[in-house]
Amino acid sequence: MIDNNEELSLLEVRELIYSILGSVFLTPPSIDQVDIILEEKLFESFPLELDAEVFRQGLDQLCQWAANITESNKNEVLTELNDDFNTLFVGPHKLKAPPWESVYRSEEKLTFDAITLEVREFYRRHGLEVAKKNIEPDDHFGAELEFMAELIGRQYKALELKHYEEAKLLMDDQIEFLSEHLVKWAFEFTQDVISNARTDYFGGLARLASAYIQWDFERLKTS
Secondary structure, three states, rough: OOOOOHHHHHHHHHHHHHHHHHHHHHHHOHHHHHHHHHHEEEEEEEOOOHHHHHHHHHHHHHHHHHOOHHHHHHHHHHHHHHHHHHHHHHHHOOOOOOOHHHHOOOOOOOOOOOOHHHHHHHHOOOOOOOOOOOOOOOOOOHHHHHHHHHHHHHHHHHHHOHHHHHHHHHHHHHHHHHHHHHHHHHHHHHHHHHHOOOHHHHHHHHHHHHHHHHHHHHHOOOO
């Protein structure tokens, strides 16, 4: 059994990882993001270590990617990242890894269907909605990860205030959201990213996300 301080520390780490992963899949990379990754040695000092081979492969891939960046090639690296982001997730051509749950889980492979609305309702229960409602589908992989980060942040605050019942409900909602949504499609989506990414950055992040989501779900179920 972990004490309250250890639980709070783990919540901080979980919130940070979901936030990082949500951001990189939701928005195209910027020069500022690349600079932060390099300055803070994000992947060399990642806040969590897992035994999962896929997780270690992802971190190794990301560390190697970061090690190959210099001042002279940074702009070229950024161009490659944005091209990869667009090819995988944006278009204009057929997407290599469509980032929406409904594409993977509905027979029609369309967005804004019943699954999208289920995710929207989950957000609504917590007073949240996506920034581009009715433009960007609610079931975007990055948005779902950021929603998990929000629930974890709220659980952290509830525990700090010793609102244990509220904290338990927020943890239950995390388990439910993982079980009903992220776990049902994250592996297939990240495999598409791994298979089609032309940069180690997105290939590594997909491996990291796949292993982390499964680890987090299994850990929460036994908490």
